[in-house]
Amino acid sequence: MKTIAIGAQGGLEHLQIKEQKDPQPAAGEVLVRWHATSLNYHDYLVGVGGIPVPEGRVPMSDGAGEVTAVGEDVTAWKVGDKVMSLFFPNWLDGRPTPGKTTAISGETVDGFLTEMSCVSAHSLTHIPAGFSYAEAATLPCAALTAWRALVVEGQLKMGDKVLIEGTGGMSIFALQLALTAGAEVYATTSSPEKAERLKSMGVKEVVNYREDECWGRAIYKLSGGGVDHVLDVGGGSTMQQSIEAAAMGGHIASIGILGNGRKGEITFPKLFFKHLRMTGLAVGSRSMQEDMIRAIELSNWRPVIDSSFGFTELADAFRYQESGAHFGKIVLEY
């Protein structure tokens, strides 16, 4: 079987293709033939060496595939089951703890850009009924983050107003989940063409964050007094505007650091005089993933897949992601 591994020097030009013997599942493990993964910004950082990992680490936190063998004592899965991975393979339920979140797929433990691997039987969920492997592989990181921001932490209600920022994978899932739940969605983007596409999907108003640096204020006005939920993807580069966009008593999920936003300044009185709640969040648990899958199975939308690459084309796929031309998810199928 073939595996892609991060090279000793890290970086896209040093990715390695390895030929290895097919693994055998130990007790408590299942062998999965992986068929698809999808690109997240976290994977990109691992790929380009922005998050250092040991030589030989298999990248990519998302995987979808089929169970091809089960180890002793495994009762939860059988050969032929279609499964998908967990971002945190040991966070099954309850509050996050250091112990549950130390293992991160594709970073601190091997990910899923491999034809086969053995994983703990507890580190998988079913894929949504009727989904292709490529569609399922878009869900464990990006969709679950949007689900947690809106549904778990945000307690989204019908009629709420939601702001998504940009048109990357996580934001487009937030758009689809919010519309499914009966919310009104506002968006920012840097592209007029993408703004049109957002509107055709049901977004009420779109503001170009490159043309209007006070886009938070613009969203506040367009939404008639602010939005109830903001999914902030830029941290230091967007948080002040996210606070401006929020309605009094609203919720902001701090999700990303796009636009060099690792650090930044915010006006604290705005935060407390608007009675805002802010949640820092990293993906979610297996039980959240199971809840999300149930909800997706009852809805009638599919993940928006912008483009698909082959097993050995990770570097090309990351360069495409880097260009920012995509809308929704980029996948690799194998």
Ligand SMILES: NC(=O)c1ccc[n+]([C@@H]2O[C@H](COP(=O)([O-])OP(=O)(O)OC[C@H]3O[C@@H](n4cnc5c(N)ncnc54)[C@H](OP(=O)(O)O)[C@@H]3O)[C@@H](O)[C@H]2O)c1
């Ligand atoms: N905390 C978590 O658990 C978690 C999970 C998933 C993702 N994230 C984070 O969420 C962010 C998005 O992730 P992703 O995988 O969806 O990325 P992605 O697919 O690569 O999305 C990138 C898109 O974001 C938009 N963007 C770029 N810079 C921006 C800026 N300064 N302000 C507003 N929008 C900007 C652009 O949209 P336009 O082309 O429309 O302008 C770009 O196409 C990343 O920071 C990622 O690390 C965090």
